[in-house]
Amino acid sequence: MHKRLLLILLFPLLFPYAAQASTDPAACVPVSVEAPLPLPHADRAGVPGCVAYRRAPRSLTGESAQVLVFGDPQVKFDDDVDYFRRDIVQPLQGRHLARLGVTLGDLVDDVPALLPAVKQVTESLGVPWLYAPGNHDVDPGATSDETSLRLFHQRIGPDTFARQTALANLVVLDDVIYRPGQKPAYIGGFREDQFAFLERWLPTLPRDRLLVLAMHIPLFEDAAKDSFRDADRHRLFALLAPFPHVLVLSAHNHSQRHYYHAAADGWTGVKPLHEFNLGAACGSYWAGARDADGIPDATMSDGTPNGYALLTVNAGGDYALAWHAARDAADSQIGLHAPKALRRGAYPAWGVFANVYMGDDDTRVEFRVDGGEWLPMKKVLQPDPRLMAENRRDDEAIALRGYDRSPEAEVSAHLWRAALPTKLAAGEHRIDVRAFDRWRGEVTASTSYSLLEYQPPQPHQVLQSRP
Numbered sequence: 001m002h003k004r005l006l007l008i009l010l011f012p013l014l015f016p017y018a019a020q021a022s023t024d025p026a027a028c029v030p031v032s033v034e035a036p037l038p039l040p041h042a043d044r045a046g047v048p049g050c051v052a053y054r055r056a057p058r059s060l061t062g063e064s065a066q067v068l069v070f071g072d073p074q075v076k077f078d079d080d081v082d083y084f085r086r087d088i089v090q091p092l093q094g095r096h097l098a099r100l101g102v103t104l105g106d107l108v109d110d111v112p113a114l115l116p117a118v119k120q121v122t123e124s125l126g127v128p129w130l131y132a133p134g135n136h137d138v139d140p141g142a143t144s145d146e147t148s149l150r151l152f153h154q155r156i157g158p159d160t161f162a163r164q165t166a167l168a169n170l171v172v173l174d175d176v177i178y179r180p181g182q183k184p185a186y187i188g189g190f191r192e193d194q195f196a197f198l199e200r201w202l203p204t205l206p207r208d209r210l211l212v213l214a215m216h217i218p219l220f221e222d223a224a225k226d227s228f229r230d231a232d233r234h235r236l237f238a239l240l241a242p243f244p245h246v247l248v249l250s251a252h253n254h255s256q257r258h259y260y261h262a263a264a265d266g267w268t269g270v271k272p273l274h275e276f277n278l279g280a281a282c283g284s285y286w287a288g289a290r291d292a293d294g295i296p297d298a299t300m301s302d303g304t305p306n307g308y309a310l311l312t313v314n315a316g317g318d319y320a321l322a323w324h325a326a327r328d329a330a331d332s333q334i335g336l337h338a339p340k341a342l343r344r345g346a347y348p349a350w351g352v353f354a355n356v357y358m359g360d361d362d363t364r365v366e367f368r369v370d371g372g373e374w375l376p377m378k379k380v381l382q383p384d385p386r387l388m389a390e391n392r393r394d395d396e397a398i399a400l401r402g403y404d405r406s407p408e409a410e411v412s413a414h415l416w417r418a419a420l421p422t423k424l425a426a427g428e429h430r431i432d433v434r435a436f437d438r439w440r441g442e443v444t445a446s447t448s449y450s451l452l453e454y455q456p457p458q459p460h461q462v463l464q465s466r467p
Helices: 002-014 016-020 078-092 112-123 150-155 192-204 230-240 385-396
Strands: 029-034 051-056 064-070 100-104 129-132 161-164 168-172 176-178 186-188 210-214 246-250 257-261 273-277 307-314 319-325 334-337 341-343 351-356 365-369 378-380 415-419 427-437 441-452
Touching (some): 029 192, 051 192, 078 307, 100 168, 100 246, 112 129, 192 230, 210 307, 334 385, 334 427, 334 441, 351 385, 351 441
Parallel strands (some): 029 161, 100 129, 246 273, 341 441
Antiparallel strands (some): 064 307, 176 186, 257 273, 307 319, 334 351, 351 415, 378 415, 427 441
């Protein structure tokens, strides 16, 4: 009894973030200020949007610094925690140069008991880590949005907070509005206390640095979907419009896409607002056939391999982004699909497909055959045929190839196609594809196909009837 009472009394001292993390409007939002930036005076508690400033060791300093970004580890079993450890975290240990990290929600898949395990594995990377909550981090059986993250607060920390650094200012926002009893049981949006904080904190920031917003549910909506409260998006945009250097990081969709908010979305800034909706660490929820190491394939429905992103923050508000597929020593940026063989002289109706994982509408993608002239590829809105082939393998299997099969291929936002020539000499031909990444420059991939001469089938011999 005495030990229990002692723990209750010591809890706020041992875990100050957890103790202060609350949706209580009177709670002040914690803001870590890195040295050597001056530490502002904390606001008086109880003031709407009040800020609790605290000192933090420096991380993002100099002319440039890197931030690791994870989307949706989304573990539901101990096995998933092991996949996350071996597939994402261990390959980075001792090999990355990042000074800070952030996870964009859905640390778990409705199993809050695994939150400490995900946190422990993540923080083995040895850098300060920021966590946004996701819709699958909500307490099971929660009866209101206000009480939906109690376990997250206890085991991870606050759901809304910020960090001020010499190179950038980062704010993590819980953008999951939990709606028990409705379908769906959540929608994207923000609470009044979060807006009160942003209205108080944002005007204090210098505008010559990058402002990064980290959240789970994307701000943009797909056609015919109501996934984010429009009024909240417009209200946020009004607060962000004066800032010339803003980047939004989101996850949730288990696919990858760049979205540029413009006037049609209610954005009024001087240039489009870039939102990078990055893929998931768990990919397709740790689904798919296992490889030789016993780790699921986890390719996402748009054909993007599971992995993580790297954000490079530069002085003056500039930044760069990169996607790294899990355990890919080649750091592949393009996935190719082409037929193995075609008839020489056939009508060129079959093509090579290039899934450019970091591509967007402005990405230039080209191909050539046998070292010839570079020719343009056409962006297409269709599923990645590589994943469609995996779907067929799952269909034809008479036994399970993994815990869950790979997801059904869906339209990819970054797929290009070009018809393959068929009037070349018979034999094997090399296909080179290059794309011009917005930040990394030229990235390449190669494959091959063969042209074969058609050989008519031999006439069947007529069997002589027996006498």
